[in-house]
Amino acid sequence: MAQRAEQLKFDVIVVGAGMAGSSAAAIAARAGLKVALIERGQTPGGKNYFGGAVYTHALQEIYPDFFDRKPPLERPVTEAGFWFLTKDGATRLNVQGGHLDSQPIDAYVALRAKFDNWWAEQAQKEGALLIPKTVVVDFLRDETGRVNGVQADRPQGEVYAPVTILCEGVNNLLTQKLGLIDHDLAPSRVALGVKQLISMPADTINTRFGFPDKTHGLAVSVVGDVSLGLPGLGFIYTGEEFLSVGLGINLDVLAEYRLKPYEILKRYLSHPAIAPLVAGGKLMEYGAHLIPEGGWHDMPKLFTDGVLVAGDAAAMVNALHWEGTNMAIVAGKLAAEAAIQAHRSKDFSAKSLSQYKDALQHRFVLRDLWQYRNFSRFLHNHPTFMNVYPTFVNETFGRFFTAYGKPKKQLFKEILGSLTSRRPLYRAAGDVISFARAMMGW
Numbered sequence: 415m416a417q418r419a420e421q422l423k424f425d426v427i428v429v430g431a432g433m434a435g436s437s438a439a440a441i442a443a444r445a446g447l448k449v450a451l452i453e454r455g456q457t458p459g460g461k462n463y464f465g466g467a468v469y470t471h472a473l474q475e476i477y478p479d480f481f482d483r484k485p486p487l488e489r490p491v492t493e494a495g496f497w498f499l500t501k502d503g504a505t506r507l508n509v510q511g512g513h514l515d516s517q518p519i520d521a522y523v524a525l526r527a528k529f530d531n532w533w534a535e536q537a538q539k540e541g542a543l544l545i546p547k548t549v550v551v552d553f554l555r556d557e558t559g560r561v562n563g564v565q566a567d568r569p570q571g572e573v574y575a576p577v578t579i580l581c582e583g584v585n586n587l588l589t590q591k592l593g594l595i596d597h598d599l600a601p602s603r604v605a606l607g608v609k610q611l612i613s614m615p616a617d618t619i620n621t622r623f624g625f626p627d628k629t630h631g632l633a634v635s636v637v638g639d640v641s642l643g644l645p646g647l648g649f650i651y652t653g654e655e656f657l658s659v660g661l662g663i664n665l666d667v668l669a670e671y672r673l674k675p676y677e678i679l680k681r682y683l684s685h686p687a688i689a690p691l692v693a694g695g696k697l698m699e700y701g702a703h704l705i706p707e708g709g710w711h712d713m714p715k716l717f718t719d720g721v722l723v724a725g726d727a728a729a730m731v732n733a734l735h736w737e738g739t740n741m742a743i744v745a746g747k748l749a750a751e752a753a754i755q756a757h758r759s760k761d762f763s764a765k766s767l768s769q770y771k772d773a774l775q776h777r778f779v780l781r782d783l784w785q786y787r788n789f790s791r792f793l794h795n796h797p798t799f800m801n802v803y804p805t806f807v808n809e810t811f812g813r814f815f816t817a818y819g820k821p822k823k824q825l826f827k828e829i830l831g832s833l834t835s836r837r838p839l840y841r842a843a844g845d846v847i848s849f850a851r852a853m854m855g856w
């Protein structure tokens with residue numbers, strides 16, 4: 415047994431080979447540390463699911479030669495926007511060209527099953543040992559009670575290391591087990607993301623979205639009727655030969671209104687503005703995954719003696735911007751750097767590992783999570799942004815573009831009337847101020 419424990423001794427254990435875990439493992443292994451990267455799935459990414467797009471600024475922070483490594487990416491996002499859906503119409507606010515079309519393109523659509531596997535392979539190339547099909551179920555402790563390893567769900571599943579980086583994703587059972595957070599995710603602060611992958615020929619996608627070829631692609635967020643006017647956000651991403659169409663909606667809303675996620679998605683797919691885009695496509699895959707939207711308020715303590723937490727396990731998601739993978743990657747890297755420093759100083763105490771949080775505070779990760787800390791509560795308290803305003807925007811532009819031959823004073827009176835019939839002016843002004851406060855973190 416003692417001999418066995420000796421065999422499974424590492425410098426760093428990383429739990430979870432997702433975006434955060436494989437980044438942490440790569441950085442630690444590159445510094446010459448012996449790293450175990452433990453993943454419960456058959457292969458990394460096998461259980462992972464997102465919208466979605468990955469961001470090159472974060473990917474290149476781990477691998478400056480990222481593009482030379484031939485990553486399995488889909489289309490670059492050269493067009494992005496917000497679509498406001500009403501029951502029977504849509505206002506599309508799309509941006510293309512300029513920043514979106516300058517090299518390197520900042521966002522690429524990806525499929526996690528392919529991408530995470532490749533991402534973990536890069537960590538293996540740096541020297542990390544991937545241990546798949548293995549669930550970490552508990553911690554091991556030394557005689558002083560400090561964590562000095564993890565227990566996996568298999569006979570003789572003890573794996574030892576003076577520092578463990580938890581990158582276990584949204585369902586952060588180990589983080590909870592360690593007492594780093596005293597509550598499970600509240601249904602009002604966690605969304606269920608559901609989506610369909612719909613396959614169709616590249617040419618059909620190009621024609622429907624107006625792209626010259628598959629070096630152009632789109633990512634849009636959709637609000638309004640997509641979630642029946644309830645707090646939720648839809649999305650559409652274009653892959654090379656598929657569309658990814660889905661939405662995230664809070665669990666408490668699903669429970670309160672007894673909504674079935676698949677039915678809301680079906681309804682969204684048959685909306686008159688969406689149905690023609692997906693028509694004739696073949697359903698490749700349907701899936702669901704949780705999104706921790708509590709951000710700052712649901713963040714566990716990020717370190718303790720011998721342990722660090724990164725990514726979704728630490729609620730590092732900015733739902734409005736669909737930023738999660740980049741936060742996870744950067745946090746994984748900074749956690750690994752703290753582990754490397756701890757090895758240099760031979761000090762694995764919480765005090766030593768606290769430099770991880772200091773480093774995060776200098777990056778967009780903690781800055782943005784702090785700034786947007788009240789955004790999810792704001793959406794809950796202001797359902798008007800999901801029902802009244804998308805309809806108002808649609809009606810306003812509808813009136814504007816049909817006001818030919820009409821005195822324009824009358825047009826603006828009508829627009830004002832269409833707002834005040836829905837929301838008194840002083841309340842609308844209050845909504846704008848509350849929106850600005852939630853966005854700016856005031």
Ligand SMILES: Cc1cc2nc3c(=O)[nH]c(=O)nc-3n(C[C@H](O)[C@H](O)[C@H](O)COP(=O)(O)OP(=O)(O)OC[C@H]3O[C@@H](n4cnc5c(N)ncnc54)[C@H](O)[C@@H]3O)c2cc1C
Nearest residue numbers: 430432433434454464465466467550583607725726738739
């Ligand atoms: C519908 C949807 C759309 C999204 N769209 C976007 C987007 O467009 N862009 C973006 O940046 N982000 C998006 N996100 C968020 C993004 O997917 C996450 O923030 C990101 O994947 C977090 O990475 P992670 O490494 O922390 O966790 P994960 O990627 O979830 O990885 C966690 C890993 O840990 C493993 N694991 C868990 N527990 C154990 C255990 N006990 N033992 C061993 N292994 C374990 C899991 O199998 C998994 O591989 C979206 C999320 C959803 C659900």
